[in-house]
Amino acid sequence: MSNxxxxxxxxxxxxxxxDWRYYAWMSALALITLAGINAYCVQFVHGLGTTGMxxxxxxxxxxxxxxxxxxxxAAAVMMVIPVYIYHDHHMHDVVVFGEILAVAxxxxxxxxxxxxxxxxxxxxxxxxxxxxxxxWPSSLLTWDVIVLNGYLFLNAYxxxxxxxxxFLKREPLKLLYxxxxxxxxxxxxxxxxVTAFLYQGLAGRPFxxxxxxxxxFLASAFTAGPAFLILILQLVRRYTSYxxxxxAVLRLRDVVQxxxxxxxxxxxxxVFKEFYMQTQHVAHIKYLLFGxxxxxxxxxxIWTALGMNVTAFxxxxxxxxxxxxxxxxxxxxxxxxxxxxxxxxxxxxxxxxNPLGEIVEYLPTYNEILICAGIWALGFFIxxxxxxxxxxxxxxxxxxxxxxxxxxxSGDKAAVQSGNLKxxxxxxxxxxxxxxxxxx
Amino acid sequence: MAEExxxxxxxFSHPKPYGSGVTRRQFLAVAAAGAAAAAAAALSPLxxxxxxxxxxxxxxxxxxxxxxxxxxxxxxRIASQLQEKYGAAPQLTALPPMDGVQYAYAxxxxxxxxxxxxxxxxxxxxxxxxxxxxxxxSVLQMEKGNIDVEKSSIDYEGQVPKEGHYYMPVQxxxxxxxxxxxxxxxxxxxxxxxxxxxxxxxWCIGCRYCEAACPxxxxxxxxxEPYLPEKDFNPKIDxxxxxxxxxxxMEKCTFCLQRTRAGKYPACLEVCPTGSRKFGNMxxxxxxxxxxxxxxxxxxxxxxLGTVPRFYYYTDV
Numbered sequence: 001m002s003n004x005x006x007x008x009x010x011x012x013x014x015x016x017x018x019d020w021r022y023y024a025w026m027s028a029l030a031l032i033t034l035a036g037i038n039a040y041c042v043q044f045v046h047g048l049g050t051t052g053m054x055x056x057x058x059x060x061x062x063x064x065x066x067x068x069x070x071x072x073x074a075a076a077v078m079m080v081i082p083v084y085i086y087h088d089h090h091m092h093d094v095v096v097f098g099e100i101l102a103v104a105x106x107x108x109x110x111x112x113x114x115x116x117x118x119x120x121x122x123x124x125x126x127x128x129x130x131x132x133x134x135x136w137p138s139s140l141l142t143w144d145v146i147v148l149n150g151y152l153f154l155n156a157y158x159x160x161x162x163x164x165x166x167f168l169k170r171e172p173l174k175l176l177y178x179x180x181x182x183x184x185x186x187x188x189x190x191x192x193x194v195t196a197f198l199y200q201g202l203a204g205r206p207f208x209x210x211x212x213x214x215x216x217f218l219a220s221a222f223t224a225g226p227a228f229l230i231l232i233l234q235l236v237r238r239y240t241s242y243x244x245x246x247x248a249v250l251r252l253r254d255v256v257q258x259x260x261x262x263x264x265x266x267x268x269x270x271v272f273k274e275f276y277m278q279t280q281h282v283a284h285i286k287y288l289l290f291g292x293x294x295x296x297x298x299x300x301x302i303w304t305a306l307g308m309n310v311t312a313f314x315x316x317x318x319x320x321x322x323x324x325x326x327x328x329x330x331x332x333x334x335x336x337x338x339x340x341x342x343x344x345x346x347x348x349x350x351x352x353x354n355p356l357g358e359i360v361e362y363l364p365t366y367n368e369i370l371i372c373a374g375i376w377a378l379g380f381f382i383x384x385x386x387x388x389x390x391x392x393x394x395x396x397x398x399x400x401x402x403x404x405x406x407x408x409x410s411g412d413k414a415a416v417q418s419g420n421l422k423x424x425x426x427x428x429x430x431x432x433x434x435x436x437x438x439x440x
Numbered sequence: 441m442a443e444e445x446x447x448x449x450x451x452f453s454h455p456k457p458y459g460s461g462v463t464r465r466q467f468l469a470v471a472a473a474g475a476a477a478a479a480a481a482a483l484s485p486l487x488x489x490x491x492x493x494x495x496x497x498x499x500x501x502x503x504x505x506x507x508x509x510x511x512x513x514x515x516x517r518i519a520s521q522l523q524e525k526y527g528a529a530p531q532l533t534a535l536p537p538m539d540g541v542q543y544a545y546a547x548x549x550x551x552x553x554x555x556x557x558x559x560x561x562x563x564x565x566x567x568x569x570x571x572x573x574x575x576x577x578s579v580l581q582m583e584k585g586n587i588d589v590e591k592s593s594i595d596y597e598g599q600v601p602k603e604g605h606y607y608m609p610v611q612x613x614x615x616x617x618x619x620x621x622x623x624x625x626x627x628x629x630x631x632x633x634x635x636x637x638x639x640x641x642x643w644c645i646g647c648r649y650c651e652a653a654c655p656x657x658x659x660x661x662x663x664x665e666p667y668l669p670e671k672d673f674n675p676k677i678d679x680x681x682x683x684x685x686x687x688x689x690m691e692k693c694t695f696c697l698q699r700t701r702a703g704k705y706p707a708c709l710e711v712c713p714t715g716s717r718k719f720g721n722m723x724x725x726x727x728x729x730x731x732x733x734x735x736x737x738x739x740x741x742x743x744x745l746g747t748v749p750r751f752y753y754y755t756d757v
Contacts, residue, residue, distance in 0.1 A: 030478075031478070038484070044485075047663055047664045047665060055651065113647075116647065117688075118662070119644065119686075120645075122498075122643070126625055140623065141623065198649075205653075351652075355742075356594065356657045
């Protein structure tokens with residue numbers, strides 16, 4: 001118990017102290033979050049009429065971001081599979097970054113659904129009886145509530161347990177985390193499948209009513225998620241003493257490469273099905289790709305996204321992307337491309353034209369965009385905060401016997417110099433080795 | 441520790457908190473005051489918030505789970521709230537479905553002239569918001585020779601009927617296998633024993649999943665606080681039907697259950713100048729609706745979706 005208190009005290013010291021860039025980054029995020037809260041207060045008082053949504057396009061940017069973020073969360077599993085199933089030690093120590101990412105993105109995803117509600121104060125109606133009136137198993141939205149919360153718990157638990165054991169310098173008990181890790185692998189696939197079923201189950205929306213949606217979601221998630229982690233891992237090793245080997249980054253490159261290839265393939269497969277026979281249902285994808293009866297709000301977006309996806313794919317296929325500079329470019333392109341393609345590019349066209357053939361376009365309002373920015377900023381805030389605690393634990397600087405004074409003051413960069421980044425020696429497995437800076 | 445031994449290696453290391461002119465305590469005090477001011481500014485739009493409903497209303501159970509006593513209490517509370525808001529004392533009912541009745545609607549597509557009288561009669565009867573205007577019925581002006589709604593127009597103007605066109609009003613189809621009730625995460629919308637699909641406006645969380653699921657564009661969401669002038673308020677209301685709705689909830693056609701469960705016709709039918717609209721109990725073999733379904737050329741809109749609507753289109757020929 002005293003260890004736990006100590007953990008919280010030391011963690012608090014850790015997150016309150018940092019260099020000027022840490023403060024600048026966190027202040028900027030806090031300000032954007034506050035702007036988002038301000039915008040949400042406006043929406044809360046005046047209703048969802050403050051957004052660009054209507055009875056015609058009844059879901060917009062919120063649900064688009066939700067969809068993308070569920071994918072990011074699911075993709076955390078791509079770090080876990082090689083480690084625990086194939087015993088790939090390149091990835092062993094970076095797995096926790098994926099799990100923390102899952103926690104942050106899930107919180108964001110849930111916030112995006114919450115801000116989309118017309119009556120957020122009634123959200124308790126979603127509880128099972130006798131309190132609420134949960135429509136399970138009929139409504140896929142109730143499935144989503146279950147799997148998202150379950151996945152949040154699994155990732156928070158596994159990451160928390162492993163980090164805490166490392167903090168205590170104890171070997172984690174396999175029985176206490178391996179079953180949960182294996183469960184989380186299956187669970188990760190389930191969260192994105194359920195989210196896809198949410199849409200593909202609706203026969204009245206032909207654009208969504210396609211059995212290829214769940215595989216497409218998984219492919220695009222396994223593109224954007226690991227791409228994001230490639231960038232994060234490099235930032236972590238640049239700004240802290242935590243040593244991440246190129247091997248881990250390049251292993252993720254393999255994942256992004258294959259996932260992007262499948263993603264593009266499945267998209268083309270959908271395009272073929274829609275255009276070959278040109279049924280009435282082709283209207284939606286026509287609106288998306290070329291515009292319909294003079295309405296073409298999404299056209300520049302989707303072509304940007306497709307251009308980015310294809311460029312990213314080509315880069316990833318070239319040996320040049322074994323160089324981090326090109327790999328990073330490909331990752332940025334892939335993340336933005338997927339965000340547009342499976343966000344706005346997937347949610348909005350299903351509503352245009354509406355089921356009665358009417359075309360009403362959707363344009364998010366300034367207030368709506370601010371709320372989205374606020375949630376994204378809060379997500380980055382949370383992710384940074386957890387990393388700020390996790391990284392020193394991983395390097396061994398923050399441990400149960402650390403002096404409280406030295407805990408707060410970052411010596412991460414110093415440790416890089418005196419440590420073993422250049423030698424390429426991994427800082428070791430969970431809780432077994434000492435911190436690199438303490439090596440002779 | 442390493443950082444003290446090797447300052448060169450720590451170009452971005454944290455400035456010593458006690459080194460500068462400001463103490464940590466002072467800095468934190470300023471930071472806390474700034475944060476409090478920023479938080480207050482962020483929350484300032486809440487000043488316009490009218491406040492939450494009374495706690496008893498917020499904790500109200502799902503309509504089907506209310507005991508008769510609770511139901512009475514709820515109806516009294518809503519009636520007094522409405523009286524305060526609209527001046528007139530409402531006659532608020534919660535009419536139960538009748539035994540042995542299954543409602544169905546039939547629309548004579550050969551007769552409808554597209555005058556939209558039904559649209560506005562519906563709005564008056566059902567206390568829809570006038571600003572923004574909410575309408576339950578969409579009248580499609582279709583091109584003769586096809587049934588492709590994408591070639592239809594909904595915002596036609598001028599004299600009707602127009603040459604070369606026919607008219608197809610669409611409203612809630614009260615489907616037997618209704619996609620909207622299937623997807624609702626909280627069972628705030630359901631199908632009553634007489635076939636009418638209703639919404640509990642006090643239970644709906646406003647996620648709009650039902651609106652995404654509906655193939656007939658029949659549902660309407662209160663994106664803003666509905667505005668209904670006092671003079672337009674229809675005081676003959678029912679809990680599951682035409683009582684004024686709150687912001688952030690879903691609403692739709694209820695076959696005017698406040699009228700039909702009391703043995704009257706829906707408002708849209710009564711106002712129709714061409715007699716294109718027919719309504720009744722499809723379990724009664726002698727009813728007009730039964731004879732239409734039995735004897736006329738009847739078709740079902742988007743039949744391939746398997747929604748099994750209680751809304752039929754027919755022609756006399």
